[in-house]
Amino acid sequence: MTDIDVAGLLQLFDAELAEVKFPEVDREVLARATSSLAAAEAAVAEADARAAASRAEALARREELGRVAARAVAYARVYAEGSPAVAAKLDALVSPPRALAPKRRGRPRKVPVEQVAIDAAE
Numbered sequence: 001m002t003d004i005d006v007a008g009l010l011q012l013f014d015a016e017l018a019e020v021k022f023p024e025v026d027r028e029v030l031a032r033a034t035s036s037l038a039a040a041e042a043a044v045a046e047a048d049a050r051a052a053a054s055r056a057e058a059l060a061r062r063e064e065l066g067r068v069a070a071r072a073v074a075y076a077r078v079y080a081e082g083s084p085a086v087a088a089k090l091d092a093l094v095s096p097p098r099a100l101a102p103k104r105r106g107r108p109r110k111v112p113v114e115q116v117a118i119d120a121a122e
Helices: 006-014 027-080 084-093
Strands: none
Touching: 006 027, 027 084
16 A cells, blocks of 8 residues: 555645546545444554553463462372372373573584685786
């Protein structure tokens, strides 16, 4: 789409082109299209705000579920001390903590540089 200053175009249709009517295009058509776009953009902004609020709510509920599940596992581990079968099932349900990759130490490796022949005659 070409960038057109629609507000300026509307002003032009209010002044110099006020009496001009082109086929299917006049000031009213431009004004309706402008209003329609503004309404659609407002609906998008409202939907984005609702989606952001829903994402925040889902994140909070996920964190709460994590806390409740961790508490349930802790209680179940105490109960499972006398039952190896239950303890094994609990172990299968709980992912081990992720190990952080060890930090690389020392200098970075040198990357070999391709040798280029330089001709003095050039």
